[in-house]
Amino acid sequence: xxxxxxxxxxxxxxxxxxxxxxxxxxxxxxxxxxxxxxxxxxxxxxxxxxxxxxxxxxxxxxxxxxxxxxxxxxxxxxxxxxxxxxxxxxxxxxxxxxxxxxxxxxxxxxxxxxxxxxxxxxxxxxxxxxxxxxxxxxxxxxxxxxxxxxxxxxxxxxxxxxxxxxxxxxxxxxxxxxxxxxxxxxxxxxxxxxxxxxxxxxxxxxxxxxxxxxxxxxxxxxxxxxxxxxxxxxxxxxxxxxxxxxxxxxxxxxxxxxxxxxxxxxxxxxxxxxxxxxxxxxxxxxxxxxxxxxxxxxxxxxxxxxxxxxxxxxxxxxxxxxxxxxxxxxxxxxxxxxxxxxxxxxxxxxxxxxxxxxxxxxxxxxxxxxxxxxxxxxxxxxxxxxxxxxxxxxxxxxxxx
Amino acid sequence: xxxxxxxxxxxxxxxxxxxxxxxxxxxxxxxxxxxxxxxxxxxxxxxxxxxxxxxxxxxxxxxxxxxxxxxxxxxxxxxxxxxxxxxxxxxxxxxxxxxxxxxxxxxxxxxxxxxxxxxxxxxxxxxxxxxxxxxxxxxxxxxxxxxxxxxxxxxxxxxxxxxxxxxxxxxxxxxxxxxxxxxxxxxxxxxxxxxxxxxxxxxxxxxxxxxxxxxxxxxxxxxxxxxxxxxxxxxxxxxxxxxxxxxxxxxxxxxxxxxxxxxxxxxxxxxxxxxxxxxxxxxxxxxxxxxxxxxxxxxxxxxxxxxxxxxxxxxxxxxxxxxxxxxxxxxxxxxxxxxxxxxxxxxxxxxxxxxxxxxxxxxxxxxxxxxxxxxxxxxxxxxxxxxxxxxxxxxxxxxxxxxxxxxxxxxxxxxxxxxxxxxxxxxxxxxxxxxxxxxxxxx
Numbered sequence: 001x002x003x004x005x006x007x008x009x010x011x012x013x014x015x016x017x018x019x020x021x022x023x024x025x026x027x028x029x030x031x032x033x034x035x036x037x038x039x040x041x042x043x044x045x046x047x048x049x050x051x052x053x054x055x056x057x058x059x060x061x062x063x064x065x066x067x068x069x070x071x072x073x074x075x076x077x078x079x080x081x082x083x084x085x086x087x088x089x090x091x092x093x094x095x096x097x098x099x100x101x102x103x104x105x106x107x108x109x110x111x112x113x114x115x116x117x118x119x120x121x122x123x124x125x126x127x128x129x130x131x132x133x134x135x136x137x138x139x140x141x142x143x144x145x146x147x148x149x150x151x152x153x154x155x156x157x158x159x160x161x162x163x164x165x166x167x168x169x170x171x172x173x174x175x176x177x178x179x180x181x182x183x184x185x186x187x188x189x190x191x192x193x194x195x196x197x198x199x200x201x202x203x204x205x206x207x208x209x210x211x212x213x214x215x216x217x218x219x220x221x222x223x224x225x226x227x228x229x230x231x232x233x234x235x236x237x238x239x240x241x242x243x244x245x246x247x248x249x250x251x252x253x254x255x256x257x258x259x260x261x262x263x264x265x266x267x268x269x270x271x272x273x274x275x276x277x278x279x280x281x282x283x284x285x286x287x288x289x290x291x292x293x294x295x296x297x298x299x300x301x302x303x304x305x306x307x308x309x310x311x312x313x314x315x316x317x318x319x320x321x322x323x324x325x326x327x328x329x330x331x332x333x334x335x336x337x338x339x340x341x342x343x344x345x346x347x348x349x350x351x352x353x354x355x356x357x358x359x360x361x362x363x364x365x366x367x368x369x370x371x372x373x374x375x376x377x378x379x380x381x382x383x384x385x386x387x388x389x390x391x392x393x394x395x396x397x398x399x400x401x
Numbered sequence: 402x403x404x405x406x407x408x409x410x411x412x413x414x415x416x417x418x419x420x421x422x423x424x425x426x427x428x429x430x431x432x433x434x435x436x437x438x439x440x441x442x443x444x445x446x447x448x449x450x451x452x453x454x455x456x457x458x459x460x461x462x463x464x465x466x467x468x469x470x471x472x473x474x475x476x477x478x479x480x481x482x483x484x485x486x487x488x489x490x491x492x493x494x495x496x497x498x499x500x501x502x503x504x505x506x507x508x509x510x511x512x513x514x515x516x517x518x519x520x521x522x523x524x525x526x527x528x529x530x531x532x533x534x535x536x537x538x539x540x541x542x543x544x545x546x547x548x549x550x551x552x553x554x555x556x557x558x559x560x561x562x563x564x565x566x567x568x569x570x571x572x573x574x575x576x577x578x579x580x581x582x583x584x585x586x587x588x589x590x591x592x593x594x595x596x597x598x599x600x601x602x603x604x605x606x607x608x609x610x611x612x613x614x615x616x617x618x619x620x621x622x623x624x625x626x627x628x629x630x631x632x633x634x635x636x637x638x639x640x641x642x643x644x645x646x647x648x649x650x651x652x653x654x655x656x657x658x659x660x661x662x663x664x665x666x667x668x669x670x671x672x673x674x675x676x677x678x679x680x681x682x683x684x685x686x687x688x689x690x691x692x693x694x695x696x697x698x699x700x701x702x703x704x705x706x707x708x709x710x711x712x713x714x715x716x717x718x719x720x721x722x723x724x725x726x727x728x729x730x731x732x733x734x735x736x737x738x739x740x741x742x743x744x745x746x747x748x749x750x751x752x753x754x755x756x757x758x759x760x761x762x763x764x765x766x767x768x769x770x771x772x773x774x775x776x777x778x779x780x781x782x783x784x785x786x787x788x789x790x791x792x793x794x795x796x797x798x799x800x801x802x803x804x805x806x807x808x809x810x811x812x813x814x815x816x817x818x819x820x821x822x823x824x825x826x827x828x829x830x831x832x833x834x835x836x837x838x839x840x841x842x843x844x
Contacts, residue, residue: 004766006687024637076442150438150439150440197821197822197823198437198822199780199781199782199783199822199823200782200783200784200785200818200822200825201768201770201781201782201784201822202781224822246820274607282619297430302430302667306432306433306434308436310434310436310437310438311438312438313434313437313438313656314437314438314439314440314442315437315438315439316438316440316441316476317441317442317476317477317566318443318566318567319566319567320567320568320798321567321568322566322567330429352619355567356567358567359565359566359567362530362533363437364434365532365533366507366530366533367434367531368439369533370532385430387429387432388428388429388431389429389430389431389432390429390430390431390432391431391432391433392431392432392433392434393435394434394435395432395435395437396434396435397435397436398436398437
């Protein structure tokens with residue numbers, strides 16, 4: 001081989017190495033793009049969208065804007081001393097009515113211990129049932145807070161003769177003279193809801209309820225008069241221990257490098273094998289194969305699904321531990337938008353105990369089953385996009401609502 | 402040369418194949434649900450099945466107590482029996498889930514009751530998750546005398562509550578309180594004890610002297626309280642099993658009040674006023690040895706231990722107005738944790754250790770509130786003419802307190818509220834009542 005060929009070969013080798021490792025084919029990290037969803041609508045769809053809809057009435061009196069409680073995180077100067085309330089002196093014994101007779105405590109016994117015995121035998125499986133019965137009225141014994149239901153979107157109290165429905169609708173009465181009378185529809189409105197819990201302390205201050213001091217005998221006695229003294233400042237907090245920097249872990253010695261030729265060949269073989277294997281491992285789906293088809297789901301379509309599930313996700317009975325636990329739930333979907341109930345499974349959880357994760361999963365499962373029984377609002381032409389769904393249920397925002 | 406170039410080209414080919422394969426995978430649609438609703442969970446509890454004639458009344462009453470316990474938490478809503486489509490006539494029969502789904506029941510409790518020849522009650526129950534179409538936990542059965550049928554019902558409700566919410570129940574517990582009679586200027590006060598729901602009231606003392614601030618021991622077998630029997634406040638401990646009582650730390654010329662047990666039940670922390678000064682002391686019940694915990698010219702009172710017994714939260718006016726402080730259980734320097742406007746008092750550490758409940762007076766109104774143990778996340782739960790004296794439920798989820806109405810006819814009553822501020826309700830006690838102290842769960 002002549003010298004020119006050798007030089008040419010070496011230069012080409014360097015060129016190829018520069019191309020592969022120099023980053024020529026490495027695309028720079030794409031800058032974030034703002035994407036706006038565009039949906040083509042037909043004339044009928046546009047007319048349907050712009051038709052006047054019965055919007056829920058904004059709550060006027062029932063839901064008030066809550067006020068945040070006063071929370072101070074930093075020490076303040078000691079406030080000026082206030083006048084201590086003077087409790088009424090206990091009445092003299094002679095003014096008291098005759099005391100009740102002493103109770104007979106002879107019969108007072110600690111409650112006997114209840115016994116917990118064996119676990120019951122397992123239940124027989126229920127027979128399959130294909131139809132559901134008619135809906136029956138449900139009594140509401142909700143607690144007396146400003147609104148018994150806390151939901152992302154507030155809703156005014158509905159009239160007594162109006163049914164409960166996720167979306168409000170007006171009553172439609174058939175007009176006999178119309179050429180094609182519309183079917184009769186009863187009015188419906190969503191359940192009354194407030195956007196957050198309103199405690200009694202956050203409600204409006206009622207008038208005429210101002211009290212200067214407690215009329216009850218105090219647990220603490222009256223402080224004896226004493227000469228004026230300088231107000232003692234608050235105790236200084238103990239010095240915060242400074243975290244000591246952790247010692248830097250010693251770097252492990254580099255393993256001896258194998259011969260370059262073997263290393264390169266192994267890397268090539270591994271990369272090719274991985275690439276081919278990842279394609280081969282993809283489990284073929286029924287229908288249209290592995291590739292997603294159709295345009296991607298728009299943000300609006302995703303939001304519609306998210307809102308539909310949020311309306312049914314009741315976190316009211318979750319423990320405080322569960323309210324700090326996030327779970328990922330996977331499920332398969334039918335083409336009609338209904339979930340495959342048997343496929344609902346817990347994928348992972350974070351932030352809490354296994355029991356807390358179980359509580360959150362149970363609540364998530366109930367939400368999916370209840371609101372998915374009539375099908376979620378999903379575009380059927382994009383079925384391959386939502387054939388499988390992974391939902392992350394994170395109740396953190398609902399912890400103190 | 403060719404041997405060198407071939408692997409390089411193969412490497413480049415592999416690098417191109419990897420992203421191509423990844424693109425073909427698609428993957429599931431991923432969404433995040435971070436908002437939900439907070440509303441009572443609908444449940445159904447049909448009358449339990451009476452397995453013999455003697456159990457008929459118990460079967461109905463136990464189901465009613467279970468329903469009342471659950472609905473009383475505010476976390477659950479009972480679907481009345483009139484709305485039920487299915488009838489449970491046999492405890493072993495399979496559940497028709499579709500019938501319960503149709504009325505939107507999310508949990509179903511079924512049970513059966515029998516009474517044997519000795520008057521012994523046997524109650525078994527099952528809990529079902531209707532939308533999972535499966536039992537929620539195993540079935541359980543409880544036994545006891547027929548006279549204690551309410552306790553058995555509370556135990557069933559505790560199990561249901563625990564399985565659905567994931568935290569302990571509080572229904573099988575008792576409350577000791579001060580029962581009050583007579584007009585405001587001549588009140589008679591007696592110590593009394595009742596079930597948590599106001600049932601089975603029994604009196605522990607007579608009305609000969611004023612009694613204040615009863616406090617349960619950690620095991621629920623003793624009660625500390627303050628009595629003016631001698632004309633000055635003094636601490637007594639009452640044994641609930643025997644009815645016997647004895648005074649603690651009788652020091653001439655001193656007043657003792659605001660006692661509370663340590664979590665181990667062997668020590669008592671209290672306030673002692675002597676020579677015009679009030680400080681905190683700890684008393685060892687086994688040997689009567691008294692240890693001074695604070696030494697300040699201000700008033701230190703209303704101490705309460707942390708659940709691990711290592712810290713004490715108390716009220717002090719060392720800054721000029723009553724505020725809340727935390728110090729080590731052995732005494733020493735205290736750290737102020739309340740910095741809001743107004744006056745803070747009667748702090749009580751939650752049995753879970755996560756919150757401190759307190760009374761706050763600000764702008765002429767009284768509040769029951771909670772804050773983290775470092776003073777953060779202060780949240781006022783109530784507001785009224787007079788609210789005071791919070792006491793925690795055994796599970797640390799509910800607070801019971803005294804509310805007194807205004808006016809000449811005003812009288813104290815017991816109220817409870819969830820720590821979220823929901824479900825504020827009056828505890829049904831006959832007559833006037835104040836100063837509640839919640840027991841631990843009964844064994």
